[in-house]
Amino acid sequence: MIVAGRQGISIYTPSPHNNVKPPFVPNFYPTVTPDDIKEALKQVKYPGFSRDIVSFGLVRSAALVGDTAKVSLALTTSDPKIPLHIKQEVDKCLRALPGVKATVIDVAVAPARTASAPGGNLGGNAGAPKTIKYAIAIASGKGGVGKSTFAVNLACALAQLLTAQGRPGRVGLMDCDIYGPSVPLMIGLDGRPQVEGDNLIPMEKHGVKVMSMGFLVDDNTPVVWRGPMIMKTIQQFVQNVKWGELDILLVDLPPGTGDAQLSLVQTLPLDGAVLVTTPQPAATNVARKGGLMFQKVNVPLLGVAENMSYFLDPTGQKHTIFGEGGGQKTADSLGTVLLGQVPLIPEIRAGGDAGKPIVVTTPNSPAAVTFRDIGDRILLQLSRKPVPGTT
Numbered sequence: 001m002i003v004a005g006r007q008g009i010s011i012y013t014p015s016p017h018n019n020v021k022p023p024f025v026p027n028f029y030p031t032v033t034p035d036d037i038k039e040a041l042k043q044v045k046y047p048g049f050s051r052d053i054v055s056f057g058l059v060r061s062a063a064l065v066g067d068t069a070k071v072s073l074a075l076t077t078s079d080p081k082i083p084l085h086i087k088q089e090v091d092k093c094l095r096a097l098p099g100v101k102a103t104v105i106d107v108a109v110a111p112a113r114t115a116s117a118p119g120g121n122l123g124g125n126a127g128a129p130k131t132i133k134y135a136i137a138i139a140s141g142k143g144g145v146g147k148s149t150f151a152v153n154l155a156c157a158l159a160q161l162l163t164a165q166g167r168p169g170r171v172g173l174m175d176c177d178i179y180g181p182s183v184p185l186m187i188g189l190d191g192r193p194q195v196e197g198d199n200l201i202p203m204e205k206h207g208v209k210v211m212s213m214g215f216l217v218d219d220n221t222p223v224v225w226r227g228p229m230i231m232k233t234i235q236q237f238v239q240n241v242k243w244g245e246l247d248i249l250l251v252d253l254p255p256g257t258g259d260a261q262l263s264l265v266q267t268l269p270l271d272g273a274v275l276v277t278t279p280q281p282a283a284t285n286v287a288r289k290g291g292l293m294f295q296k297v298n299v300p301l302l303g304v305a306e307n308m309s310y311f312l313d314p315t316g317q318k319h320t321i322f323g324e325g326g327g328q329k330t331a332d333s334l335g336t337v338l339l340g341q342v343p344l345i346p347e348i349r350a351g352g353d354a355g356k357p358i359v360v361t362t363p364n365s366p367a368a369v370t371f372r373d374i375g376d377r378i379l380l381q382l383s384r385k386p387v388p389g390t391t
């Protein structure tokens with residue numbers, strides 16, 4: 001039995017021949033374990049986030065040796081202030097633990113992806129496959145604004161554009177909505193992906209390679225996700241899916257700016273984010289918050305896409321059901337561009353429900369043309385940004 005007191009650690013071994021009671025130690029406190037240290041480090045938030053460094057996976061090891069707490073951290077950032085700040089906070093936190101008189105804090109810092117294209121990578125688990133040229137998040141903030149519909153149609157539009165440039169099979173779509181994955185239904189895919197060793201082979205439709213939690217969990221099984229599980233799943237979608245050579249990987253995010261968004265930012269260096277919003281203030285206000293989150297972690301905003309911008313009635317008259325100008329306003333306030341305005345039309349909804357995206361079924365419709373225009377703009381913006389070490 002180990003008893004720790006202010007006087008130090010004394011060892012008391014009970015035996016059948018030894019009737020001596022353990023020494024009375026007035027200021028008793030238990031030995032601090034690595035788990036205790038990690039628990040305490042949950043008080044240290046990543047600068048600018050409400051999430052802590054432990055749940056971000058930045059703590060590599062923790063131990064108390066004598067009266068010295070030793071902690072090692074790994075993070076990826078190009079901002080020298082961040083490791084410094086985290087180190088100071090960790091030191092404060094460790095010194096508040098019982099029995100800790102000194103600290104050794106080792107912080108391994110890897111630079112973010114490139115200087116010109118920082119990629120908003122917070123954590124130490126970085127590792128986008130080198131075969132993926134550009135990874136783009138499709139985000140919104142508010143739910144139900146049509147992100148998944150937009151992501152599916154944009155992916156199909158990009159596949160058409162790249163195929164026309166002699167680059168077929170170079171678009172991927174990763175459905176990170178683990179709570180309500182809708183991409184398989186919207187793109188018309190069913191069944192399970194094949195497994196090759198430790199890797200999953202993405203399913204393919206309309207020239208787009210797709211991975212979704214919807215392929216892996218039963219429709220009727222509610223899944224209760226915790227932060228670390230979300231992180232692990234997103235990591236696996238990035239690292240254990242054989243995407244092959246991709247020019248562009250679109251990542252459809254669940255609504256909000258919570259765990260999934262932050263885990264993604266930590267796991268996959270993003271080359272950009274597209275914000276989807278409807279025109280009304282209820283959506284644009286949250287979209288703006290989402291945009292600020294990406295800017296905070298150095299993910300460049302490629303622009304805002306306004307969905308459900310107007311309804312065209314059979315006589316050809318425009319009705320701005322959700323108001324006007326929200327997309328442009330959001331883009332202006334974030335210092336980015338409005339990529340395009342997608343109409344609210346029954347064919348888009350029906351195409352989503354039937355797994356037949358309008359871009360594929362009616363490629364010459366005004367909506368399909370809008371999606372390809374947006375795709376063109378995104379490709380143009382990305383082509384101006386060199387990413388070393390990729391083909």
Ligand SMILES: Nc1ncnc2c1ncn2[C@@H]1O[C@H](COP(=O)(O)OP(=O)(O)OP(=O)(O)O)[C@@H](O)[C@H]1O
Nearest residue numbers: 143144145146147148149255343344345348349352
């Ligand atoms: N431009 C559009 N015209 C008509 N219907 C649309 C349009 N965009 C989306 N919808 C419909 O709106 C509904 C919500 O769209 P979707 O699921 O893509 O939104 P989401 O932002 O991904 O939602 P969530 O936040 O739950 O992930 C769907 O039924 C979809 O078919």
Ligand SMILES: [Mg+2]
Nearest residue numbers: 147148177182
């Ligand atoms: Mg969705």
